[in-house]
Amino acid sequence: MKRNHSHPQKHIITYSTPSPGAATSSVTGGDVTEKGKNMWDEEDAGVDELLAMLGYKVKSADMVDVAQKIEHLEGVLGNDDGLSQIASDSVHYNPSDLNSWLESMICELNPSPEPPMIDDSFMNATLPDSELQAIAGNAIYPPLKKLKPNCSSSSSSASASASSSYNPNPNNQNQVVLVDSQENGIRLVHTLMACAEAVQQENFQLAESLVKQAGLLAVSQAGAMRKVATCFAEALARRIYRLSPQTPQDPPAFSDLLQMHFYETCPYLKFAHFTANQAILEAFAGKKKVHVIDFGMKQGMQWPALMQALALRPGGPPTFRLTGIGPPSGDNTDHLQEVGWKLAQLAETIHVKFEFRGFIAGSLADLEPAMFDLRTDEVLAVNSVFELHQLLARPGAIEKVLSAVKEMKPEILTVVEQEANHNGLNFLERFTESLHYYSTLFDSLESSGTGSGGLDGGGISPVTNQDKFMSEVYLGKQICNVVACEGTDRVERHETLTQWNNRLDSAGFEAVHLGSNAFKQASMLLALFAGGDGYRVEEDNGCLMLGWHTRPLITTSAWKIQ
């Protein structure tokens, strides 16, 4: 059975209520076509198909090499529990790439620089179904790297030897839909879809009557379904009636406020900050002077944790410089400076030398590298949480920004984005994609703060009703933008990891893999987060995703210049 990887994919979760005889339910999705360059075809020529189906990327030519490495490791680990423990505790990267995963373990565990015994028995044995490809010469282990005391050596070996054919699942189009066992729930989803279809066909009379119906049906719903449906119905109405501006431009202070409530309600932003900080910390290892440019400073919620981690570094903290970028505030207050000031106070209490600078920019594309006072003795990290997709609203903007970043020669670029394609050309597709996506998000919100995580007192901090409500408003604005806006107004142009990979690869970046330590700590962070044991961290080709049940919702990736 061949799994066609350029095949479009839709992932759906439905929910069932426990009452037996709950008969009716439906799910909806949207059509998804992967547009743009498909890296899979080009760079995976020669990848073994059988193993690929099971989630492993091994070049056919490397099969025997992989087998030998496994055998070698079996020998090393087989009788020694201590070594097994070391392997368990060390950091693992990108397990899909079997060859480099095995190699990095061999490096970790091999105390001597001598090459291991090469067992040629695969070469000579006659196997019942011989699947050996013709291999020129003997399989030879790559030259062993000397075991460095710092186990993060495995990161450099992993990313060096990990094939530059970075290939995330190209079909990563995920959709989740709420299922309601009530009849109105199904009719509601169908009505919304029919309305979107009418809008697409520019049959506004029909659309108008359908959106009214949808509004009425939504009111009779409960929970997340009601909220999602209401948001989408409202967004459709705005589009139909061409209410302009389609989404009112909120003052940044208000947007920031909404985001802060979202930050409190559910773990997505915390995960984003945490995993990005992990990557930044690793990139800053051993460096004495560091500089972070934050593309979306907002209230600076990401940075206290990084600063504290830097303060606790063995060998002492580096000098930490932070440049925060934010939009014009419209009321002449410089809120960036306020945020910087608070961080400076924190820095003082934890004894970290700190410098802050704020930049106000209408768009990231307005920035030039020369503005940032980049210093040659400093190591730079550029951080972008939910910022890059906005650039897709203007032609050329993303290319300009990525090119500027490249010019700045960062040690690392951390990117967090929504894991969804809400930027397709087809309106109905976008509508259904986002319906799935936000349904999932709302569903996870619904269960947050309910304390089912098991800890008393609601975990980190209790979630209030106001938090939840504001989070819904926050998400509702995104929905409005995706559905009701067009052109440069439509800034919520989310794209998937596959798509971002293509863009970043074209711009001259390659992936820096996030490893099992970041994964583990993110998982533990989630466990602390009360409410909703449906949150899941997943590893995908060196990137980490946070999702609700089986649907990934946001992705953290890290990049460096090729």
Added chain:
Amino acid sequence: MAGSNEINANEAKKVVPLHTWILISNFKLAYNMLRRPDGTFNRELAEFLDRKVLANTVPVDGVYSFDVVDRATSLLNRIYRCAPRESESGRQLGAGIIELEKPLSSTEIVPVIIFFHGGSFTHSSANSAIYDTFCRRLAGLVHGVVVSVNYRRSPEHRFPSAYEDGWETLKWVHSRSWLLSGKDSKVHVYLAGDSSGGNIAHHVAHRAAVSGVEVLGNILLHPLFGGEERTESERKLDGKYFVKLQDRDWYWRAFLPEGETRDHPACNIFGPRGSSLEGLNFPKSLVVVAGLDLVQDWQLSYVEGLQRSGQDVKLLFLKKATIGFYFLPNNEHFYTLMEEMKNFIKSGVC
């Protein structure tokens, strides 16, 4: 007594294709790292390493899938269905719309197989790539529906959690109007599972038989059974074909209630603490035994036990097969198994 690793590696290499050897050995290597001597399990690393796949409402090889979450329990099942041929539904599926209102068929019988993935009660999930692939194949093979259960795993959730999850799923499946089929309009349910999944399938079937819930058949793929006694196959095959006896012991200690022995009825079905199945309306069983699996003596005892209880059981003994032979379509045992499963289900369906 495990032989030296070198000898054993050579043994396994002679009987499985390269791909299978790599796949299973890779699991073995990873699993060795995850099990700790003190009985705890490195769950985060396990989840990190496990290759998972998304469900897909776009049919692949004629089968599409979607996940269902039970709000009350957070339990997830992945459903696999054959794509309908009619163009209207086909177009809807392409757009991602699934109708869950109508029955599967009002004329024909469509089997619904509840599948419990393996992993010695500890590893893998319903959305693990190896099991997603297998379930997809199974659905296509029998032209039916597969419900893959994401049951709670040990050591975090010991006996009887997995059995309870299986039981809940059985009841759930029976109550879905969209899984009905046939002129008799009922859900035609089978249970299936490999390794620990086979063990779960047995126990769920037992409970079903006792409770009067209908199960039409059981398919057990080298199911996980055991006991305190050491059998000949355990001694002879220890460490030879990917599995060491001490690993098996670890998983039983992780699953069974603390302080329990392997003669616990969950593990030793027809042993000193087991109960008789005589007179029960137990489903017919297809038990598949791999001739190079060290657990085989327990599986053969299970078959004999069923026979002694007057139950209908067919044994498929694959002499040269190792565990996990059904993950890849690259060996004759795979195809033999597919054929047997197809016939087994079909014969219940006619």
